[in-house]
Amino acid sequence: MDLYSTLTRTTEPLVTLHPDRVYLFVCGPTVYDYSHLGHARTYVVFDVLAKYLRSTGKEVFYLQNITDVDDKIINRAKEEGKSQNELSRKFETEYLRDIHSLGIDAVSYYARATTHIPEIIDQVERLIARGVAYVTETGVYFNLDTFDGNGELSGQERAKRVSRVSDASKHNPHDFALWKTGEYGEYTWDSPWGRGRPGWHIEDTAISEKYFGQQYDIHGGGLDLIFPHHEAEIAQMESLEGKHPMVRYWMHTGFLTVKGEKMSKSLGNFITIRDALKTWNKDVLRYFILLSHYRSPLQATDEGINNAAKALEHIRAVAKKDLGENRDIRKAFTDAMESDLNTPAALAAIQALATSGDIGALREYGDILGINFLRETSAPLSVLQDIRAELRARKEFEVADLIRERMVAAGITITDAPL
Template sequence: MPAPFRIYNSLSRNVEDFEPLRPGHVGLYVCGMTVYDDCHVGHARAMVVFDAFVRYLRYRAWDVTFVRNFTDVDDKIIARASEAGVEPLAWAQRYIDRFHEDMSSLGLLQPSVEPRVSTSMESIQALIGRLVADDHAYEADGNVWFDVASFSEYGKLSGRDEEGLSNPDSFGGKRSPRDFALWKAVKPGEPSWESPWGPGRPGWHIECSAMAHETLGATFDIHGGGLDLVFPHHENEIAQSECGNHAHYAKIWMHNGLLVVPGGRKMGKSEGNMFAIRDAMTRFPAEAIRLYQLQNHYRSPLLWLGNESLTDALAKLARLYDAREVAESFGGQQDADEVASALGDDAAAVLELGRSFVERMHAALDDDFNTSLALGHAFELARAINRFATHKKARKRGGPIVAPALAGLQVLSEALGLLSLTTEAFQDEVKAKRLGALGLDAAAVEAKIAERTAARQAKDWSASDAIRDELSGWGVEVRDTAAGTEWRLRLSDGDA
């Protein structure tokens, strides 16, 4: 039996015990991208949050069908493509490819299914057909409109009543300002598909209803997306789906909070403050971006301070990696409890913390996916490890003491996609990305380090210190350890 969990449902405005429609299975539909431009850090929030959520559910033995769509037929795509003199679908394909590159470099899972509007025309038209047949929709001048008045529950998700529900689409004879387009009659120069109502293309909302129905059925477990989609998009999805399928739509609506910039505005293409994932990825490791996104609760707004945010996340990530590496270096074969009683309170503390770690992580994540609390537990464990590591005998005998902690930290990689690399691979990625940003190359740094090592061996401290100061000026920090001199790139300040 998969583990039970609780999740906030935007529809009921309450945290609810999750009850699957099918035992052991979760059907999840997440609104994906309209592919007319590159994915920015704000989009990454939704992508990372749901990626981590899916990972966690699978880790907890749920069988998850994860659907995330592409909107590849849309006004903005047509407009951009036309400016560029490219076919709209080719333009969309270009950004689908780039999206896939971005997701892959961020280390995100592929959804189980990635339906597209352009290849879902049959199910879209079938759903519109059912709505027309049942008088939930009507045709006018080659457009098909959803008749909002025909659905008494309209507004139940967004909490709006009639006054707040006017829809601005105004072309082609709709009956009420609240009605919205299911099918838009073709206009010159636009892509179109044949339909019973004449050539045209789908309205914005119908696609998700149709694709969710096609991939998950009329009723499914969880529908996710950004908080900004609640109205009108998700409200309209409910109306179309419940009227067209004569069934309740998603049981749970899960909305992620938005990224906001210091002025307080959310990040958005229309706000002119977007920061592309691929730009962030040239300077920071993927996991720093993940940690940044997961460090507060998924429903809260998250402040974006540019490089400062990622530098902060990178420092935190390095702390976790370092602590894990320290623990991995411990040896010893004795019984853990015997070692603990021999080595004292700090040993006993890590042992205890390690043993309860997984349980506490599960408790945090089962409670409305509280990644912030979960990460808090991880830092607490890291400190306990480091504290224990200050004891002289820890390295030789501490292995059994930190074994439960190390096993527990696996949760982070399996469930959240963090700490999934070796420390060395992680540091290599940091170096590879940040050397470029600092305008350095590794060979030059290594040469200086070798020079300094020679000076140190000669106990020529002033020469050694001069070299260290020079490296420091470059943004390189040296770390003299028992095993030799390591170097790292400074995380703070001087960011290119």
């Protein structure tokens, strides 16, 4: 499989550290609020990546962190008069519920920041011992001047950067916090540098080092994490023992946009996953997301999602008779997936598979994409269909039409065969 890596800005064949195993880490959410469709896009994409890799026989260890200690959590908890633990557990649960209802279930293990405090402290200690971090009265900071590779991922030059977080005790404005000393309520821990809490970037490297080691295969996340977050991760991890590169394949998903602007909490132009699920089902939403390439911007509009719904219905309506395997189109599907997860081209192949009647492929590939391409028939449904068929045969159209009307109103598509 070929993947585009932000690190090299090129598409390269995926060569993993262990031949049949893939270590995949994806930055998870900060659990202080409900997740929106922009988050859904990223997590659907990596869900499909993991499922595809597994379908090719790879063993995929998909690790995702849960950021449950953070300024936003502290502030939100204070606003709502809740404890940080209460708030973060609640939204962690809601997050998992939302993504599960989107059929996202490929993650092997979720790792909370707060349950990895010893690992975090240990990593910070080692960074200090390596001479790349220093202690001040406000915390522990990473000395970016000790790290040559910084800027590799984003192309940003260190000298041009000025931190918004001003702290007089920092040696340089661009240095970032590994540990913040102070009392932050219940989420405050003892450390060799006094009581405090972890900085933002350290949890990811502490967690990934624990489960994967200092080098692994793929690190994913949204485009907005490249700088500074992923740059900081590289600086931290590669400074431990100098292993380079920390990961070879950095995958970044493009933004979901609304009227040309990035969907985000701060702009207030977001639609939560659960709200979207009131209008559309998970198959439609996944189809819509996968209809564009993961690195391209994707416009979220009702029209766009409705079009996806129609296209999906079309596939289901066409895919009826099983006419056996179509090897050429199957190859078109896997070629598309192999080519940097080109899901739009893969979905074009799905269309062709439906037309050609390769039901087996639709089932198999549907599992990879997490989309049901086949019309579901339940027992009650087919009973109603049988009754309608009988009524129509007797030319009792009024009752038959009434049933149809009600079924359509209930969102069930009716297709009558000619009498």
